[in-house]
Amino acid sequence: MAKRRASRRVVEDGNDGPNWLIIGGIAAVGMAVLLGLLAVTVTAGPSAPEPTPVLEENVVAIAEYCEANPDRCIAVGAEDAPVTLVEVSDYGCPHCRDFNADSVPTLKSEYVDTGLVRWVIMPYALSDQTQASAVATLCAADQGQEQALAFHEEMFKLQTTGDFNTAGGFSSVARNVGLDVDQFDQCVAAETYDSQVHFNRQAARQAGVNSTPTVFINGRMISGNVGLEIFSQRIEDALTEG
Known part of the structure; x- marks a missing residue:
């Protein structure tokens, strides 16, 4: 009888407790997505100004x-x-x-x-x-x-x-x-x-x-x-x- 109770305890611990491996994986994926969004935002930033024509306004006649x-x-x-x-x-x-x-x-x-x-x-x-x-x-x-x-x-x-x-x-x-x-x-x-x-x-x-x-x-x-x-x-x- 004692053996059966111990066995049951092992089963309950395995099925009903939180699965930390899965939770950790989900958190890692979420963090990667968040960092990706931040990278896109920073990279895009404000649009770069158009290049100024060289000497176009400074040429002297x-x-x-x-x-x-x-x-x-x-x-x-x-x-x-x-x-x-x-x-x-x-x-x-x-x-x-x-x-x-x-x-x-x-x-x-x-x-x-x-x-x-x-x-x-x-x-x-x-x-x-x-x-x-x-x-x-x-x-x-x-x-x-x-x-x-x-x-x-x-x-x-x-x-x-x-x-x-x-x-x-x-x-x-x-x-x-x-x-x-x-x-x-x-x-x-x-x-x-x-x-x-x-x-x-x-x-x-x-x-x-x-x-x-x-x-x-x-x-x-x-x-x-x-x-x-x-x-x-x-x-x-x-x-x-x-």
């Missing part, structure tokens, strides 16, 4: 920039000319020197002097090394646009001399082109246009300039000294397009 900031640029030729050419050069750049020696005289006589092209120069420096030269050119512009153009052209000749990018060299060029040297020297010494050249450098970068010379013909960019024939053809194309 150099001709319009110079027109809006005449104290930062030099302009010669007919204001109503059908073509505007903007030159961005660095005074320490040999290719810029060659461009001004080999192509500019012919382009000026054929297109600027005949009223077909408005020639705009934006004094520029690829680096801080030639910043002072660009500042000096804007000081020359204080005394007239034609005088500033002559100063600009003469500045490239300093590249092969010991006076390159020096106050003495600037004064020598100013004297050669007929500027009031005292007024000019005061402007250079005060670095009057230093911030203006920095603005020019920023505008040029935003317009895509990363080398010199860079020329814009009615807004179309030409990088490098590509030669008189190509510059002339691009001007002719712009004239035809009207």
Whole structure:
């Protein structure tokens, strides 16, 4: 009789008590589902913003920039000319020197002097090394646009001399082109246009300039000294397009 009671007790313990293995399994499944839902919620989160178009709102049209900031640029030729050419050069750049020696005289006589092209120069420096030269050119512009153009052209000749990018060299060029040297020297010494050249450098970068010379013909960019024939053809194309 004692054996039967013990046996019954074993059966009752096995059938009527809670099954902890099953309960544990259910809890684990529930926890996995909950964690999965949380993961989906966190991953989805707020929708990612649309990518911003690179430079789309910051691109600078150099001709319009110079027109809006005449104290930062030099302009010669007919204001109503059908073509505007903007030159961005660095005074320490040999290719810029060659461009001004080999192509500019012919382009000026054929297109600027005949009223077909408005020639705009934006004094520029690829680096801080030639910043002072660009500042000096804007000081020359204080005394007239034609005088500033002559100063600009003469500045490239300093590249092969010991006076390159020096106050003495600037004064020598100013004297050669007929500027009031005292007024000019005061402007250079005060670095009057230093911030203006920095603005020019920023505008040029935003317009895509990363080398010199860079020329814009009615807004179309030409990088490098590509030669008189190509510059002339691009001007002719712009004239035809009207």
